[in-house]
Amino acid sequence: MKFRFPVVIIDEDFRSENISGSGIRDLAEAIGKEGMEVVGFTSYGDLTSFAQQASRASCFILSIDDEEFGSGSDEDVSIALKAIRDFITEVRKRNNDIPIFLYGETRTSRHISNDILRELHGFIHMFEDTPEFVARHIIREARKYLDCLAPPFFRALMDYASDSSYSWHCPGHSGGVAFLKSPVGQMFHQFFGENMLRADVCNAVDELGQLLDHTGPVSASEANAARIFNADHLFFVTNGTSTSNKVVWHSTVAPGDIVVVDRNCHKSILHSIIMTGAIPVFLMPTRNHYGIIGPIPKSEFDPETIRKKIEANPFARKAKNKKPRILTITQSTYDGILYNVETIKSMLGNTIDTLHFDEAWLPHAAFHPFYRNMHAIGEGRPRSDETLVFATQSTHKLLAGLSQASQILVQDGTNRKLDTHRFNESYLMHSSTSPQYAIIASCDVAAAMMEPPGGKALVEESLHEALDFRRAMHKADEEFGKDDWWFKVWGPLPQSEEGVGDRDDWVIHEDDTWHGFGRIESGFNMLDPIKSTIITPGLNLNGEFDEDGIPAAIVSKYLAEHGIIIEKTGLYSFFIMFTIGITKGRWNSMVTELQQFKDDYDHNLPMWRVMPEFAAKHPQYERIGLRDLCSAIHSVYKEYNVARITTDMYLSNIEPAMTPADAWAKMAHRDVERVSIDELEGRVTAMLVTPYPPGIPLLVPGERFNATIISYLKFARDFNSRFPGFETDVHGLVRESVDGEDRYFVDVVKD
Numbered sequence: 001m002k003f004r005f006p007v008v009i010i011d012e013d014f015r016s017e018n019i020s021g022s023g024i025r026d027l028a029e030a031i032g033k034e035g036m037e038v039v040g041f042t043s044y045g046d047l048t049s050f051a052q053q054a055s056r057a058s059c060f061i062l063s064i065d066d067e068e069f070g071s072g073s074d075e076d077v078s079i080a081l082k083a084i085r086d087f088i089t090e091v092r093k094r095n096n097d098i099p100i101f102l103y104g105e106t107r108t109s110r111h112i113s114n115d116i117l118r119e120l121h122g123f124i125h126m127f128e129d130t131p132e133f134v135a136r137h138i139i140r141e142a143r144k145y146l147d148c149l150a151p152p153f154f155r156a157l158m159d160y161a162s163d164s165s166y167s168w169h170c171p172g173h174s175g176g177v178a179f180l181k182s183p184v185g186q187m188f189h190q191f192f193g194e195n196m197l198r199a200d201v202c203n204a205v206d207e208l209g210q211l212l213d214h215t216g217p218v219s220a221s222e223a224n225a226a227r228i229f230n231a232d233h234l235f236f237v238t239n240g241t242s243t244s245n246k247v248v249w250h251s252t253v254a255p256g257d258i259v260v261v262d263r264n265c266h267k268s269i270l271h272s273i274i275m276t277g278a279i280p281v282f283l284m285p286t287r288n289h290y291g292i293i294g295p296i297p298k299s300e301f302d303p304e305t306i307r308k309k310i311e312a313n314p315f316a317r318k319a320k321n322k323k324p325r326i327l328t329i330t331q332s333t334y335d336g337i338l339y340n341v342e343t344i345k346s347m348l349g350n351t352i353d354t355l356h357f358d359e360a361w362l363p364h365a366a367f368h369p370f371y372r373n374m375h376a377i378g379e380g381r382p383r384s385d386e387t388l389v390f391a392t393q394s395t396h397k398l399l400a401g402l403s404q405a406s407q408i409l410v411q412d413g414t415n416r417k418l419d420t421h422r423f424n425e426s427y428l429m430h431s432s433t434s435p436q437y438a439i440i441a442s443c444d445v446a447a448a449m450m451e452p453p454g455g456k457a458l459v460e461e462s463l464h465e466a467l468d469f470r471r472a473m474h475k476a477d478e479e480f481g482k483d484d485w486w487f488k489v490w491g492p493l494p495q496s497e498e499g500v501g502d503r504d505d506w507v508i509h510e511d512d513t514w515h516g517f518g519r520i521e522s523g524f525n526m527l528d529p530i531k532s533t534i535i536t537p538g539l540n541l542n543g544e545f546d547e548d549g550i551p552a553a554i555v556s557k558y559l560a561e562h563g564i565i566i567e568k569t570g571l572y573s574f575f576i577m578f579t580i581g582i583t584k585g586r587w588n589s590m591v592t593e594l595q596q597f598k599d600d601y602d603h604n605l606p607m608w609r610v611m612p613e614f615a616a617k618h619p620q621y622e623r624i625g626l627r628d629l630c631s632a633i634h635s636v637y638k639e640y641n642v643a644r645i646t647t648d649m650y651l652s653n654i655e656p657a658m659t660p661a662d663a664w665a666k667m668a669h670r671d672v673e674r675v676s677i678d679e680l681e682g683r684v685t686a687m688l689v690t691p692y693p694p695g696i697p698l699l700v701p702g703e704r705f706n707a708t709i710i711s712y713l714k715f716a717r718d719f720n721s722r723f724p725g726f727e728t729d730v731h732g733l734v735r736e737s738v739d740g741e742d743r744y745f746v747d748v749v750k751d
Helices: 019-033 047-055 074-094 131-147 152-161 177-181 183-192 194-198 216-228 240-250 267-276 303-312 341-348 420-430 437-449 454-480 552-561 584-602 612-617 626-640 642-651 660-668 707-722
Strands: 007-010 038-041 059-063 100-104 122-125 233-237 258-262 279-283 326-330 337-339 354-358 388-394 406-411 525-527 531-535 573-577 672-676 690-692 729-731 734-738 741-749
Touching: 007 019, 007 131, 019 038, 019 059, 019 131, 047 074, 059 074, 059 131, 074 100, 074 454, 122 131, 152 216, 152 437, 177 183, 183 194, 216 233, 216 437, 233 240, 233 437, 240 267, 240 326, 240 354, 240 388, 240 406, 240 420, 258 267, 258 303, 267 660, 279 303, 337 341, 341 354, 406 437, 437 454, 454 531, 454 584, 552 573, 552 584, 552 612, 552 626, 584 626, 626 642, 626 707, 642 707, 660 741, 707 741
Parallel strands: 007 038, 007 059, 059 100, 100 122, 258 279, 258 326, 326 354, 354 388
Antiparallel strands: 233 406, 337 525, 388 406, 531 573, 672 741, 690 729, 734 741
């Protein structure tokens, strides 16, 4: 396979008509004749941006000719050396291995300091060897570098795909050949390309190893990733972190076991509770009136507090074994709240059999000191005696994996090690026997990309971009002034003008009020600044509505119509992430589009003009002004006091009437009935009930509906009828047409 990794030459004489320019062009021509592409530049330009070329180059050749040293004075020499030193430093922040050569006509290594020399792969003295000889020397080093880039599985997959072997195994498209027999297949083949289709193979290919039993190149890649993430064991998963969570649970939990779970966990954890027949005891997080989920208070992790919760639960207190089998915490929350993991480990000791941190949104944390102690598994972490620690991570969310790329990390205890053979039985239970090999390769490559020092540089760039975005938003707010409105970014203000600044600025302290969670013990939690929740006008932290407001759903739809898709939308907030793929261009586009929204809102421009696609689908809004529509939706939110309802319903006292597994069994046996919202109070749900936003399950099968929850469902019913196109979605709430009228029902256990 041919890849484009050119040799990059930096020489101010590259295009000059002098002897120096002629010499470097002769070298470039000789390199080109050997089959390597050459790209020439005449200056370094912006060092940071230029050094990022390291990801696209096979090597660098830097000139130290007399011209670069000016007159040869000490000052000119110092300036020239500084430019070279700064460039090499920027490259080495990202890449320890790419070859760097210096070359000159009169200058030699005696003019270069040791800190520069030790970073080089060679020194070329022009005109002492032929250009052809020097070219072959450079190409040899460049190819050695490129040959070592690919991690084990990706390398084996590329070799297989380029081997042109005839395949008689599935998948049936046989390396893409089947697609070539149909017009629409031809279109598919051209869109995705031959390499992807040749690499889509079945698990019968011995030379690629086996994901299901972790052998061959797959095993080598998992071991390589475990080293990079400082885990004792690491397993790639091709079905997402939902499946990773289920693998961990099924390897640990059996029917009747007590499990301790974050009440605002991902639904895959609740699915795991149902599937394993576990008895859940919930830890209750805080919330603010923006609908942002806060941390579980530190006191909730006290073993005595957990014991009391077990005794208060009608099913857990009857269990034979009162030691919880697993504790699962969402780390980080969807809005970026992190826990000090080492504090949790030290508080719990060996009182929990297994600790599981759902780090779907946190795989980047292991690679930067900014996150020390705020992620589950890392270098030099203390071990529990008997407790295993699992972390499940979505490689596809914050790193560079394809969709569904995930991984399971394990830290052994001092006296208890993971039995990989028994664990793999659970892994097999939840894994496809036809895994997608491109996803495996992306797990492999995503891990390799985080190899130091590259991983730290990538995470630091994410932090820089996120903080610069916050600074830009705050600057805009200051320019508009107190008599005008603008969007806020939830969280503390960056105290530094540049860079990452002090990590302590993002740690939550006891007297902080910016978050709206009440008093939080100092040092136990931190906000990850790459998770940015943008607050729209209309609601304050106390849950009080302003006279005017801008519901976030309208802003999200406006941005989508202007080519900006955001991650999650609340009532008066929406959420974006600064992954390692976010650039200055993207977040600056966000700022400018928000500026455009403000201008359109202030002028109350009609919807047909500012959101023509949406208005075409929903013509009832066509002539309504943007500000008028915002006011109409805001007034309904205010009428129902929906900010307080959505807070209270999650914090309300929810009664467990059955275990989740027993309630699910009622559903499976059709021993349920569909009941309207008005008749729900006191009934036991057979389904997960999950409002969007925020997408967090509100009720688990086996729990009773209370008045607070029903009041929210009535709001959703009324709102949806009044504002089609902005519907509040509640998973588990069934909408059916009865006599031409939309009515809402939930499947509950028969009395």
